[in-house]
Amino acid sequence: MSILEAWRVAISGVASNKLRSLLTTLGIVIGVAAVISLVSVGQGATQSITESMQGLGTNLIIITPQGAAVELTVDHATQLDQRVANLTAVAPVVSSGVTLKWSATDYQTQLNGTVPSFIEVRAYELADGRFVAESDLELNRRVAVIGQTVVAEVFKGRDAVGQTIMISGQQFTVVGVLAAKGTTAGQDQDDLVIVPLTTAQRLLSSTRITTIYGKLTSPEAATTTIAQIKSIMERLLGRADQIRVQSQDELLATIDSMTQTMTIMLGAIAGISLLVGGIGIMNIMLVSVTERTREIGLRKAVGARRVHIMTQFMVEALVISLGGGLIGAAFGILGSGLIAKLGSWNTAVTTASVLLAFGFAAIIGVGFGIYPAIKASALDPITALRYE
Amino acid sequence: MTSAAAMIDIQNVTKTYGTLRPVHALRGIDLSVAAGEYVAIMGPSGSGKSTLMNILGCLDRPTAGRYLLQDRDVSTLSDDQLAEVRNQLIGFVFQTFNLLPRQTALDNVQLPLIYRGIAPAERRRRALDVLARVGLDQWSHHRPNQMSGGQQQRVAIARALVAEPSFLLADEPTGNLDSISGQGVMVLMEQLNNEGITILLVTHDERIAAHARRQIRLLDGLVVKDEPNANPLSAATEMQRLQKVLADANILPEVPQ
Numbered sequence: 001m002s003i004l005e006a007w008r009v010a011i012s013g014v015a016s017n018k019l020r021s022l023l024t025t026l027g028i029v030i031g032v033a034a035v036i037s038l039v040s041v042g043q044g045a046t047q048s049i050t051e052s053m054q055g056l057g058t059n060l061i062i063i064t065p066q067g068a069a070v071e072l073t074v075d076h077a078t079q080l081d082q083r084v085a086n087l088t089a090v091a092p093v094v095s096s097g098v099t100l101k102w103s104a105t106d107y108q109t110q111l112n113g114t115v116p117s118f119i120e121v122r123a124y125e126l127a128d129g130r131f132v133a134e135s136d137l138e139l140n141r142r143v144a145v146i147g148q149t150v151v152a153e154v155f156k157g158r159d160a161v162g163q164t165i166m167i168s169g170q171q172f173t174v175v176g177v178l179a180a181k182g183t184t185a186g187q188d189q190d191d192l193v194i195v196p197l198t199t200a201q202r203l204l205s206s207t208r209i210t211t212i213y214g215k216l217t218s219p220e221a222a223t224t225t226i227a228q229i230k231s232i233m234e235r236l237l238g239r240a241d242q243i244r245v246q247s248q249d250e251l252l253a254t255i256d257s258m259t260q261t262m263t264i265m266l267g268a269i270a271g272i273s274l275l276v277g278g279i280g281i282m283n284i285m286l287v288s289v290t291e292r293t294r295e296i297g298l299r300k301a302v303g304a305r306r307v308h309i310m311t312q313f314m315v316e317a318l319v320i321s322l323g324g325g326l327i328g329a330a331f332g333i334l335g336s337g338l339i340a341k342l343g344s345w346n347t348a349v350t351t352a353s354v355l356l357a358f359g360f361a362a363i364i365g366v367g368f369g370i371y372p373a374i375k376a377s378a379l380d381p382i383t384a385l386r387y388e
Numbered sequence: 389m390t391s392a393a394a395m396i397d398i399q400n401v402t403k404t405y406g407t408l409r410p411v412h413a414l415r416g417i418d419l420s421v422a423a424g425e426y427v428a429i430m431g432p433s434g435s436g437k438s439t440l441m442n443i444l445g446c447l448d449r450p451t452a453g454r455y456l457l458q459d460r461d462v463s464t465l466s467d468d469q470l471a472e473v474r475n476q477l478i479g480f481v482f483q484t485f486n487l488l489p490r491q492t493a494l495d496n497v498q499l500p501l502i503y504r505g506i507a508p509a510e511r512r513r514r515a516l517d518v519l520a521r522v523g524l525d526q527w528s529h530h531r532p533n534q535m536s537g538g539q540q541q542r543v544a545i546a547r548a549l550v551a552e553p554s555f556l557l558a559d560e561p562t563g564n565l566d567s568i569s570g571q572g573v574m575v576l577m578e579q580l581n582n583e584g585i586t587i588l589l590v591t592h593d594e595r596i597a598a599h600a601r602r603q604i605r606l607l608d609g610l611v612v613k614d615e616p617n618a619n620p621l622s623a624a625t626e627m628q629r630l631q632k633v634l635a636d637a638n639i640l641p642e643v644p645q
Contacts, residue, residue: 002505012491297486298486299499299503300471300474301445301447301480301486302480302499302500302503303471303475303476303504303551304471304503305467305468305471305472307468308503381447382448385447385482385486
């Protein structure tokens, strides 16, 4: 008996009891659809986080002090800029929470005192005006560049460039507005005010640097560059473990592993429903074997060997599970679209998740179909023929 | 297909069921059937008739003794080997027809050929041939529930014939049919035997057994009678007699197809 023949017989067997087959298939349909749509939610979260991480600045290296006793300085940044070939730009930043005042509006935001390379390192773009310039640093000018959230909250959409604002009691002139960048890992990248580094140090009366950002030539250079930065900083600070150096890739990997865990959990919960569907298949196949005992007896009498009977019932279970997998995949893709629309979540259906769900359905078909099939093939033809 | 030697040669076959309180269903049977014979195997229930039939049909193995089928010892074959023997050498006809209800007559008849691995076109051609031979060429696309009992049994006979077996093993083939339909089946059997087909007819019905040219009677697991039927009942003549009886009783018989 050819494979094609086996499929033909199995399909006619499944089709002969349409309602029952449909209900059995439903278990697999729901399981596969749940796996695909829930995994798409997890994948979508990963994707949107990855995208917004990219917004942090391409090939970003972040150097922060470990502990309050460690003091980073502008000199450290300069040293790194000169010595590390893989860093195309370095931007020291001093940051602090401040209250910003304009007209009658008070607004809490983050002050970033930095250098002109900041805009390149952190991959911001200007929407209006200009950025902090070298001359601003030299002259300690009280100029400010503000993010879109500040524009919206303080100026309520009015033209901000040229306006005078108060930061910690000192007057600053707004010279530029940054283009919107969105939220990264829960942090609003547009809620900030940027001033010249020297001005900020004077304002906060501190020479301490909060963070040194660096831009890598390529992401592949991350590991070697981090090691290099660490050894240079160790020499400059006299001790190891004084600073923390992270690349954007590492950050991504951390967040990735978190969302991956979420995806796996969602997938596993959905997988349980697929398992229940598989038990449904086994149940129906057992009923089917009992009902068709005489048919099995007859097939054996006219020359069906064990493998023929086994194949027939195995393929029948497979037809149900693969059919359910196919319909389930369609519903899953549909469902993921629906979740994206109704829940305004980001969802992403990947080929891998569809193949996984489909493959799992097939494995369940084989796994739960094998016992009924063996039972059928082991029937004694004499007893089976006499079965009422 | 016809050979001078015995086609079926059973030597001192016994069959015992159970070990604690053994039941001796067959207690040493010797039997040989030549090609072309028309044999009735008779006996009351409990006589070992069914057990002998199962062994003859290679559905079961004897506890002891030898069964040579076309000079091949089939008494010790495995289940799958027996399946192959059944597929190639034996055509079964059952009391309850045992057709697959959701398949057409044509598909039902093709079944043994599927397990022999014959290509679809060839299968179809052969199935149509045998359906014509049993007079059902117009019914090939009907399902069992669209046919009369007599027609269903003829589909079953066609299925038994399609693989060109050594012999037909018919178990009470008229048991579930009314007299006219049943007699129609007997007419067909006689005709097939006249064409050279070996028939083993298992029955408890004396009138059905009367058609055979040799009668074997079992009792308590032993052959108590094995002799040629000097004057077999002609199926066609019996059919005429039955029709007359029914006509006299003013019952309009169903005209068999």
